[in-house]
Amino acid sequence: MSEFLGHVVIAPDKFRGSLTGTEVVARVAAGLGPGVTTVALPVADGGEGTVDAVVASGFTRVEVEVTGPVGNPVLAAYAWRDASPGGDVATAVVELAEASGLRRLPLSAPDSPSSGGVELAALTATSYGTGELIAHAVRRGAGRIVLGLGGSASTDGGTGMMRALGVRFLDADGQELSFGGAALRDLEKIDTSGLLDLSGVEVVVAGDVDNPLLGPHGAAAVYGPQKGASPDDVKLLDSALARLAAVAAHTHGLVGAIEHDGVVRSMGVAAQPGAGAAGGVGFAALAFLAAGFRPGIGYLLDLLGFQDLIQGARLVVTGEGSLDEQTLRGKAPAGVATAAAKAGVPVVAVCGRRTLGDDELHAAGITAAYALTDLEPDPAVCMSEAGPLLERLARRVAENHL
Secondary structure, X not given: OOOOOOOXXXXXXXXXXXXXXXXXXXXXHHHHOOOOOEEEOOOOOOOOOHHHHHHHXXXXXXXXXXXXXXXXXXXXXXXXXXXXXXXXXXXXXXXXXXXXXXXXXXXXXXXXXXXXXXXXXXXXXXXXXXXXXXXXXXXXXXXXXXXXXXXXXXXXXXXXXXXXXXXXXXXXXXXXXXXXXXXXXXOOEEEOOOOOOOOOOEEEEEEOOOOOOOOOOOHHHHHHHHHOOOHHHHHHHHHHHHHHHHHHHHHOOOOOOEEEOOEEEEOOXXXXXXXXXXXXXXXXXXXXXXXXXXXXXXXXXXXXXXHHHOOOOOEEEEXXXXXXXXHHOOOHHHHHHHHHHOOOOOEEEEEEEEOOOHHHHHHOOOOEEEEHHHOOOOHHHHHHOHHHHHHHHHHHHHHHHO
16 A cells, blocks of 8 residues: 555445445445545435435535425425535535435335335326425525436426426316326416526536437336336326427427327427436426536536546546446446546446446446455345445455555
């Protein structure tokens, strides 16, 4: 260790189901040894765990009781950073999964369709609680809202979120629609006169999903089955989302409607990459909040000052539960490697398992990868003993790279 020239930045995502990002950092630091100066920077790509990662990097956790995806009260949190003396505005990081995620659904009965032991509600789940978090942050004085999308329980086109911000979605009789995506097939009018004043508030969507709102690659078709939607439910939800997009195009200037056999299939905003994110919450953010989309991990690394933290670093250790093809599509390790390359700092990765070959890793900017399955072939043991195994992996990292 006498050759040690600088610090090591530890910047992993969570190991889903076994370790949080903060726990991964602690285990890696312990394995690298007391003689190594480390900087902890747990990261996320905008999905589940984003608030925890940002809070661990210095933001403040703000907890609010909001409406869960089926109307159940839940205690959710967003991350807050005050305005800086240098002029940066007060920033709130809102993670959709905190208020409106699958993990916020009630526990399921033994004989019910479920995902991970929760009661799915493909047609009726709402994103209302996410809007409540945004409203709370705006009223607190946020000048920037960073909205992380992922893990959504609903396919409501973001109408729940917008209802919490004061927008009304009405049927032909002027009555407000019930929660959920299915109700949107009866949509006739969108009333934005009560929309919370967001003037001067920048809304940024941080995520890596590029699906449009509608069609075979849209919110209902791709993600609906994960939320309990049957094939018939998917058709209903896609049609309902098309109705939402058509009414929005007609009444709010979101022009460019394209019809096929009388069915609206695409219009400007609905066709944009990311409009289908989180059951269509991306569409609502684009259509009603004038949001800008940013690659999740890249934007969050900038927000957390990653480039400043790696100046003079000898190594960056990143990672996630599984290094696979999804990693290469904008997940945290690939984003960390891309950012570290700008400063010429080498990157190694730790993970639960890996399916990527060395050539694929090198092309992504990752020098080497170390998997728990290298030490323990039984996946169940890797999950239950992830912490101690990760410390052993980190000792290998120290031996080979420090």
